[in-house]
Amino acid sequence: MSVPTPMEGRASGSARVYQTGGDQYVEEHVHHYAPGSAPLFGRHVVAPAEPRPAAPDSVRLPLVGRAPGVLRDRTDVMERLRAAVAGPGGDVQVLHGMGGCGKTAVAHALFTEAVRDHGRVGLWVNASERVSLRAGMLAVAGDRGATGGELAAAAGGRRAAADLVWHHLDHSAEPWLLVLDNADDPAVLEEGAWLRPSPSGTVLVTTRHATSPLWRIPGASSHRIGVLPLEDATLVLRDLAPEAGTRESARKVARRLGCLPLALTLAGAHLAHQLLESWTMDEYDRRLGEESTALVDRGAPATGGGQSRRLVGRTWQLSLDTLAEGGLPEATALLRLLSFWAADPVPLSLLMPAAQGGVDGLEHLDPPLTADRVEPALRALLDHSLADLVETDGHRCVKAHGVLLDSVAAGVSDAQRALLAGVAGRLLRAALPPEGAASPRARSQVRLLAPHVTGLLHRSHRHGLVTADSVRIAARVARLVYEAGDWTAALALAATAARTAAEHLGDEHPATIEARSGQGPVLFRLGRYAEAADLLRPVHRDALRTLGPHDARTLDAAYELQRVLHRLGDLDEARTLLEAVLDGRRDALGDDHVTTLKTRCEMLELRLAQDQFDHYLSAAEELVADCERHLGPDHLVTVWARDAWARGLLRSGRGAEAEDLFRRVLAGQRAGYGDDHPLVLGVLIQLSRAQHAQGKRPEAAESAREVAEQRAAILGEDHPETAAARAWYAEVRAEPPAPG
Structure with missing residues (x-):
């Protein structure tokens, strides 16, 4: 009886998360706020322009914002995709193209037709990073009949998760279409063998990566999604802002924006939502030509991803400039803050302390973001299609496009980056559930926060802003993910935290020791005992040397190491370590503390293993x-x-x-x-x-x-x-x- 950390075996069964990230054709999303309507950070959901159907607790609905009323161009690729969906199955269709070109819009259109016209079960998974991919794919398995026990075993690493998912997809009684959206890092799919053909359905992948060997598996076909033809791009602007100018004026704006769908969407939303000014298409074209708004993405190349960021940057900066001139400069600060997290949905609860004045540093941003201006700033981002309001796993969230966030982050000054990273970290810490919280809502909150912890680490690593606080936040979230039962995802996050800490803080920094030690219990539960011992021995040695034998972190490292040594059969060394842990925890915490009592349970197990039965009962x-x-x-x-x-x-x-x-x-x-x-x-x-x-x-x-x-x-x-x-x-x- 090895003493586990409390967690619920069915944690993965509730991991049926509606998430999107990365590329997405975001159509105009108009919010109508009646006088006295409930605030975004209040207890009630702000009503959109038209009611949403109730969403089942599954991956059956893609939350990608409001879909385009008309999908311009894409006729040829849609015909090929329709033929695949109408066929017997076994196909893998890959849509590739640069960010913001509308791959998700095509996927959404096909998804809708497959469900409506072909009787397919539609399944949508965000494949942008490991946590959301695993959660989504396990939800797919649950949708196709996997039991709670099977899902718990897969989430905990005790059973190959991808094998479980594809077993149930292969044996589905109904044909299906599975969309793996935003698979911009093919390694995320390849590591777990998540991408496979199946005779029971069709897989559709959207990605910015055109040449991965993964797309050459049997049955796979690739389709390039580029920018729109000029006339179709012109029609997109006319669809969104029909009163803003002539077709010829719209054509000039479309040409200047490179016919990139995301840039067109942002431009059309700006023109459609003007309050204090009424720019025409011609005026917007003139503003786009000004150098001050064109060089947002400094140094970005004029092709590929850099080109999409540059084109998008020229549109969002105009919208933010207009908002600032209209008395809402805080919208800029809020969008910059969002850019320090991931492109996944951000729970409004994460922003709540900022709206309540409970976070230091917001007043030092440029422009300052005071508590009473957070909600107006967020409403402005929503009204100008710079972000969408979505509901994910029962949590209200705000979501911005990944290309937009990359472009915004590239334009932040060095002086502001450190301030924004600090505020982003403090908000994440405030949003974490209290120690010991094990409710389903607390677990789903942690799942939503995990990508943003990783996003903050990556952003901080890129600019040399990694701190002990940011590492400790990541290590704590990894522990919470572990306690929720998703051991494989926890290990990936813990390893990222430890690797980042070692590079920026050094191996012997206390925060690094905590992050390195946090990998131990996950490896233990995964049954990787030798690997855990190789990791924990130097961690314990470094903790003894730098923190001393009585420090809680040294005792924690010793506790985890002895569990591994017990499994490896080194009972004498395990006993020596555990006796030191028990003495240390008794001295520091007392006999009645939960960790002391857990240590006594471990000691009884060791006594049985060593056949020391005197006075055992x-x-x-x-x-x-x-x-x-x-x-x-x-x-x-x-x-x-x-x-x-x-x-x-x-x-x-x-x-x-x-x-x-x-x-x-x-x-x-x-x-x-x-x-x-x-x-x-x-x-x-x-x-x-x-x-x-x-x-x-x-x-x-x-x-x-x-x-x-x-x-x-x-x-x-x-x-x-x-x-x-x-x-x-x-x-x-x-x-x-x-x-x-």
């Missing part, structure tokens, strides 16, 4: 009493203490008492983790052994059968724990019935 009974008194009878650490006591009873031949206590442990584990979590199955197999020890062979066989079948379903047939359960079941079943 009395020590276990005393520990249970202490846990019940200080933590309560239902706390998971109390449950683990009972498990240690029950194992001792079984070892001493008191099978009936052990069975009764294992039943209490089983109830406690199921309450904490869910019925089919592997830790629950570990208790159930002990219950089977207790029943067997009493001669209750039918009951023992039934419990053993349940464990064997559920481990096979959750962990896979080849997992060592599945093999052990099958072996025990075979042994019990093969025995002759008891006489009489």
